[in-house]
Amino acid sequence: MNRRHFILGFLSLATSPLILANLVGDRKVMADKIEKIQKSNEEWKKILTPEQYYVLREEGTERPFSSPLNTEKRKGLYVCAGCGLPLFTSEMKFDSGTGWPSFFTSIEGHLETKRDFKLIFPRTEYHCARCGGHQGHVFNDGPPPTGQRWCNNGVALKFIPDQTEINN
Secondary structure: OOHHHHHHHHHHHHHHHHHHHHHHHHHHHHHOOOOOOOOOHHHHHHHOOHHHHHHHOOOOOOOOOOOHHHHOOOOEEEEEOOOOOEEEEHHHEEOOOOOOOEEOOOOOOOEEEEEEOOOOOOEEEEEEOOOOOEEEEEEOOOOOOOOOEEEEOHHHEEEEEOHHHHHO
16 A cells, blocks of 8 residues: 555545445435345356455455456446446446456446445445445445546456447
8 A cells, every 4th residue: 555545545534424325225215226246256156257256255356457347438337247237337446446347336226335434544434235245345435426536447347348449
């Protein structure tokens, strides 16, 4: 962790209780409308790669700058690698410089949030509303219009290019 990330993390921590309290409440209400998928650990291990299983089921984090989705520029849809639920559109993506695919918002109701204290200070972790797969963390250091950075593990996503992009 470099000084910039430490300072940004501290600043987001200082403002997070007010902003994220509203965010958590909004996401929880909408996520109740998604039909849940339940699988055993053995079933998940059969359909996910070891890296996907580590991130999605064990709440791990992939190495920064390791995902080809970090530099994906085409129009399309980012879906959960575990269940295919659409989570983000390409219009929501921006280059955060952090080494992980980042988005300034998400598809409403498709993600659930919870508090995470794994790094001592509280963060807001988010999961797929359908399968519960861990995606990443949301921070308050993103661009307008939301000021949010949905920092996602690339292995937790699959990119589906827009058909017009494929045909050109």
